[in-house]
Amino acid sequence: MKIKTLLTASMAFGFAASAWAADTNIEFWTFSMKPKFTPYFESVVRDYEAGNPGVKVEWIDFPWDVIQTKLVTRIVAGTPPALVNLNVPWADELARDGLLTPVDALMGDARAAYIPSALEDLRFKGKTYGFPMYSNVAVIAYNTAIFKDAGLTRAPRDLDEQLAFARQIAARTGKAGIAPALSKIDGLFMQQGLAVIANGKAVFNSAQHVALVRKLAATYQAGGLLKDSLFAEDNFPAVIDAYKGGRLGMLLAPPTALKRIQTDASDIYAITDVAPAPLGPTGIADGGWLIHFAIPKGVDARLLPAVGKFARYLTGDANQLAFARQASVFPATVKAAADPFFLELPEHAGAAEKAMAAGALSMAHSRTMYVAGIDDYNELRRALVKAVEAGVTGRQDVKQALDAAVVIWNKKLAAQKVQ
Amino acid sequence: MTPSRRTLQAWLFLAPALALLAVFSFWPVAFGSFLAFTDYSLIRPASWVGLDNFRYIFDNELFVTGLKNSLLFLLIVPCVQVGALGLAVLVNTRLPGIGLFRAAFYVPVVTTVSVVGIMWGFMFHEQGTLNYVLLWLHAVNAPVGWLSNDTLALFAIMFVTVWRGLGWYMVMYLAALQAIPADMQEAAILDGANRWQQFWKITVPMLRPTIMVCSILSVLAALKAYQEVDVLTQGGPMNSTFTALYYAYDQGLKHLKLPRALAASFVVSVFCIGIALLCLRYLKPKHR
Numbered sequence: 001m002k003i004k005t006l007l008t009a010s011m012a013f014g015f016a017a018s019a020w021a022a023d024t025n026i027e028f029w030t031f032s033m034k035p036k037f038t039p040y041f042e043s044v045v046r047d048y049e050a051g052n053p054g055v056k057v058e059w060i061d062f063p064w065d066v067i068q069t070k071l072v073t074r075i076v077a078g079t080p081p082a083l084v085n086l087n088v089p090w091a092d093e094l095a096r097d098g099l100l101t102p103v104d105a106l107m108g109d110a111r112a113a114y115i116p117s118a119l120e121d122l123r124f125k126g127k128t129y130g131f132p133m134y135s136n137v138a139v140i141a142y143n144t145a146i147f148k149d150a151g152l153t154r155a156p157r158d159l160d161e162q163l164a165f166a167r168q169i170a171a172r173t174g175k176a177g178i179a180p181a182l183s184k185i186d187g188l189f190m191q192q193g194l195a196v197i198a199n200g201k202a203v204f205n206s207a208q209h210v211a212l213v214r215k216l217a218a219t220y221q222a223g224g225l226l227k228d229s230l231f232a233e234d235n236f237p238a239v240i241d242a243y244k245g246g247r248l249g250m251l252l253a254p255p256t257a258l259k260r261i262q263t264d265a266s267d268i269y270a271i272t273d274v275a276p277a278p279l280g281p282t283g284i285a286d287g288g289w290l291i292h293f294a295i296p297k298g299v300d301a302r303l304l305p306a307v308g309k310f311a312r313y314l315t316g317d318a319n320q321l322a323f324a325r326q327a328s329v330f331p332a333t334v335k336a337a338a339d340p341f342f343l344e345l346p347e348h349a350g351a352a353e354k355a356m357a358a359g360a361l362s363m364a365h366s367r368t369m370y371v372a373g374i375d376d377y378n379e380l381r382r383a384l385v386k387a388v389e390a391g392v393t394g395r396q397d398v399k400q401a402l403d404a405a406v407v408i409w410n411k412k413l414a415a416q417k418v419q
Numbered sequence: 420m421t422p423s424r425r426t427l428q429a430w431l432f433l434a435p436a437l438a439l440l441a442v443f444s445f446w447p448v449a450f451g452s453f454l455a456f457t458d459y460s461l462i463r464p465a466s467w468v469g470l471d472n473f474r475y476i477f478d479n480e481l482f483v484t485g486l487k488n489s490l491l492f493l494l495i496v497p498c499v500q501v502g503a504l505g506l507a508v509l510v511n512t513r514l515p516g517i518g519l520f521r522a523a524f525y526v527p528v529v530t531t532v533s534v535v536g537i538m539w540g541f542m543f544h545e546q547g548t549l550n551y552v553l554l555w556l557h558a559v560n561a562p563v564g565w566l567s568n569d570t571l572a573l574f575a576i577m578f579v580t581v582w583r584g585l586g587w588y589m590v591m592y593l594a595a596l597q598a599i600p601a602d603m604q605e606a607a608i609l610d611g612a613n614r615w616q617q618f619w620k621i622t623v624p625m626l627r628p629t630i631m632v633c634s635i636l637s638v639l640a641a642l643k644a645y646q647e648v649d650v651l652t653q654g655g656p657m658n659s660t661f662t663a664l665y666y667a668y669d670q671g672l673k674h675l676k677l678p679r680a681l682a683a684s685f686v687v688s689v690f691c692i693g694i695a696l697l698c699l700r701y702l703k704p705k706h707r
Contacts, residue, residue: 072675076461097462227545227567233653378674382481386657395569395657408480 106308132332138287166224536650
């Protein structure tokens with residue numbers, strides 16, 4: 001009788017344990033990974049499930065422009081995914097709204113594996129809000145034929161040179177020299193060591209800010225800036241089209257762009273050379289961009305250890321390296337980033353390989369440049385971009401335009417506490 | 420059948436459609452209008468804030484610019500109506516191949532807005548087709564920034580809206596033209612009326628109900644314009660092409676600021692209803 005009871009109890013325990021194990025479902029979201037990276041993510045999921053019996057992992061990919069709305073809706077519905085791909089500004093906004101869970105406790109010893117600047121990007125109010133997945137940084141690709149026609153022999157070393165080269169290209173060839181993303185002028189200010197906000201007030205109308213915008217205006221008037229979508233929220237499609245069409249001398253873009261040029265415009269690719277993008281006076285590289293996995297608010301607390309384990313696996317050295325090699329991006333872990341693949345140039349390296357090496361040199365200087373902790377930041381940025389557009393295109397005096405934008409910002413900032 | 424039974428029968432026939440409208444139109448409109456007076460957010464329950472959202476949007480340069488632009492957009496209404504009526508008269512003939520022209524004028528109506536954006540983006544580009552033709556004709560000395568000049572961009576978008584709408588209203592006018600009894604035209608010809616007199620004394624009065632409907636529809640379409648803005652300029656250059664509804668879209672769907680978006684939509688709706696009532700009052704046929 002005793003044996004029978006024992007057997008029954010152990011069977012019941014076994015069923016309960018297997019039921020609990022089978023209940024460990026982890027849903028994770030990425031954005032814009034399908035179809036190119038479908039095999040990668042499917043193999044990652046398959047390997048993890050094989051090594052962790054009882055854990056079921058579901059991967060869902062959304063277009064980048066809908067993932068935020070989907071995420072908020074699912075958090076509100078009480079059914080958030082366990083992990084979600086975010087960039088740093090999105091994470092900042094969601095963390096401020098209390099929609100993300102800090103991951104410090106789940107990171108444990110793995111913290112040391114990530115590049116410190118990546119972790120710093122994900123730190124808001126003293127807590128870390130994500131597992132870094134990959135990172136990117138701009139390189140400067142230039143059309144050697146246009147450079148030759150313009151009498152230029154090397155890549156620019158700082159912003160002043162970039163603008164001077166752009167003016168020279170325009171003067172000698174009639175083509176645009178460069179196409180900065182002026183809708184992200186706040187990031188450019190910060191990269192150049194010029195604060196956007198100080199002591200809770202907008203300060204981007206100082207003499208230094210005005211001088212920088214005047215340099216841009218002079219280059220614009222000289223025809224050195226590409227006019228296509230110069231102030232658009234996303235000017236990348238227009239800029240890469242212009243470069244592929246041989247209408248642009250220099251392209252500031254991540255190494256992935258070189259792959260596109262190689263595929264779409266082999267003639268331009270053949271005459272493209274690459275150099276690291278100039279660092280600003282701050283020592284920060286242009287175009288830094290970190291993607292990570294965050295844990296939304298509302299994930300079952302009992303599931304968190306399993307989610308943390310999966311997140312560490314997903315963003316571990318091996319997977320970061322494998323993904324970065326496929327995607328022409330850079331790993332956000334120290335060991336994977338030091339892999340020879342990113343630094344050693346193969347024999348007969350083309351522009352794409354050179355771009356990876358140039359980007360790898362800049363990675364230590366990569367930061368996501370944006371103003372954190374402000375409500376309605378997009379609306380404020382619109383006012384700033386409008387002022388810069390007015391100044392650069394000569395419709396308004398630069399100082400007057402920036403002064404007017406500062407008034408709009410300070411009115412809004414006064415109504416909220418700047419963090 | 421008694422009148423009351425007949426009325427009941429009518430309501431029963433209407434009930435399925437009314438139920439769908441109630442669920443998918445009336446309730447969302449009523450609930451959305453209510454939320455415009457709250458601080459609703461997806462992450463917390465709504466509480467009543469009175470007119471705060473309206474004060475905010477009317478104090479906001481983007482919305483005020485958008486509202487002015489939406490009203491300016493009304494300029495397209497006479498252009499669309501006159502153009503569509505003219506086209507309808509032109510294609511209301513029995514020439515061989517006229518069906519091809521009718522179809523051609525209707526193609527923009529069924530073309531998706533993303534395709535329209537790509538096509539007109541290329542046409543209006545500084546190195547695009549339009550500038551190429553103008554430069555070739557020596558009509559301009561330098562490429563015109565149709566979409567990058569803050570004075571011209573809104574008019575360029577309005578032009579695209581007119582181009583997209585012409586075919587739709589042309590079909591409506593064509594149907595109305597073909598419903599005009601031929602004997603009236605024949606009687607007028609016998610009375611010695613010339614083509615111009617026939618048009619003004621018979622065609623236009625007979626078309627008045629259609630003109631009213633088309634005018635109201637195009638007024639509403641003008642006030643609600645935002646798709647063309649999204650695909651061509653995203654509100655730029657210098658925020659000069661924001662419309663009131665694009666502001667609502669930008670706030671609500673891009674930045675999840677739903678109460679502001681709903682307040683902006685509420686204001687647009689008030690304008691739509693007001694102007695539609697004016698159209699009804701002044702364009703309604705006085706007698707039949």
